[in-house]
C-alpha cells in the first residue's frame with residue numbers, strides 16, 4: 001500500500017457489515033480494557049484509511065464523514081500534497097524545538113496567518129500544539145499587554161479543557177463537572193442567540209456591555225474572548241452588529257478583543273475567518289483545528305504592538321510549531337487557497353440550507369436551521385415550543401451513524417445536530433449524506 005493510497009478508497013458510501021462491524025467490536029473490547037473511560041466514545045467504528053470525505057473502517061465499510069474530526073480535516077482526508085509534505089519533512093527532521101534552533105516552515109505558517117487574519121495593521125504569530133493552549137496564550141498576552149486580569153467570556157462558550165480554558169468554557173457536564181477549582185478572574189456575559197433571545201445585534205451587545213460595565217468594569221478587564229460563531233455551544237450565530245459593537249467597545253476601553261476562530265476559522269464559514277463576513281477585526285485571533293490538515297497545530301495571531309509586548313522567553317513550548325505539523329499547515333493553506341475552499345464552503349452551505357430549510361417547513365420539531373458556509377446546525381425542540389429535545393438529536397445522529405454517515409451533535413442543551421463536512425466533499429456525496437440525514441429526521445420527528 002502506498003502512503004496515500006487514495007485510489008483504493010471508494011468515492012461513495014459502501015456499507016458491508018452492521019455498524020460497528022465485527023473487527024470494530026473486537027477493537028472496542030480492547031479499548032475498554034486499555035483506554036480511560038473518561039475519553040468520549042463517539043461512534044466506535046475503528047478507522048483504517050481515509051480519503052476526501054470518505055473514511056474506511058477495519059471491516060471494509062466506507063463511511064461518509066460529515067464531521068471532519070470536529071472541523072479539522074477541512075481539506076479532506078489524506079490530501080496527497082499534504083501527505084507528501086508530511087513525509088518529506090519527517091524524512092528530514094521531526095523536531096529541533098523552535099526556541100532552540102529554528103526552521104523555515106514555522107516562519108512560513110506565521111507569515112500565512114499574519115497575511116490572512118482579521119487583524120488591523122502589521123501582525124505577528126506564535127505557534128502552539130492545541131486550541132486550548134492557543135487560548136491560554138492569548139489570555140497571557142492580553143493580561144501582559146494591559147496589566148489587567150479580568151477575562152470576559154460568553155454563555156454557551158467553549159474554549160477547551162485545560163484549567164484556564166475550563167473556566168472560560170460555559171457548559172459544566174461533561175467539560176467541567178468535578179474538575180474545579182477553576183482559574184479566577186473569569187466573568188460570563190450574555191451571548192447573542194437570536195433564536196432564543198429575539199434581540200437584534202445592537203440590542204444584544206448593549207445587554208452584554210451593560211454586564212461588562214456594571215459587573216466587571218473596563219479598568220479590571222484585560223480581554224473579551226468570543227467565538228464569532230460558537231462551536232460546541234450550538235453553532236450559535238450572533239445577530240448582525242453584535243460582534244462589531246463589542247469590538248468597538250473593547251477598542252474604546254483598552255480591552256483586548258480576542259476572536260477564538262479555532263472552529264469557525266480557515267474557510268469553514270465561506271471566508272478565511274468568520275469575522276470577515278461583517279468586516280470586524282480583532283486584536284488577537286486564535287486558530288487550530290482546520291489549519292494543518294489534521295496535524296496538531298494552533299496559533300495566536302495578533303496586532304504586532306500587542307504581540308511584541310511580551311518579553312522574550314515569555315511565550316513558547318517544547319513542541320509548539322512542530323516541523324511536521326508546520327509543513328502540513330503550509331501545504332494545507334496553499335491547498336485551501338489554490339482550490340478556493342472558502343468558495344466551496346459557500347456552495348456546500350447553500351445546498352445544506354436549502355435542503356434543511358425545506359425539512360424545517362415540513363417537519364415539527366426543527367426549531368431552527370442556522371449557520372454559515374459549511375458550518376450548519378439543526379436545533380431540535382418540542383413542537384410549538386423552544387424546549388430542547390436532546391434525545392431526538394441523539395437519535396438522529398445515531399440513525400445516521402448506523403447507516404454510515406458520521407453526524408455530530410452539540411449545544412449547551414445537547415439538542416443541536418451539527419454538520420461540518422470536509423470542504424472537498426463532492427455534490428454526490430453531499431446529496432447522499434443529506435438523503436440519509438433527511439430520512440433520519442423524518443423517522444425521529446415524523
Ligand SMILES: *Cc1c(COP(=O)(O)O)cnc(C)c1O
Nearest residue numbers: 130131132158159160231262263
Ligand atoms: C476545539 C476548540 C477549542 C479547543 O481546542 P483543542 O485543540 O481541543 O484544545 C477551543 N476553542 C474552540 C472554539 C474550539 O472549537
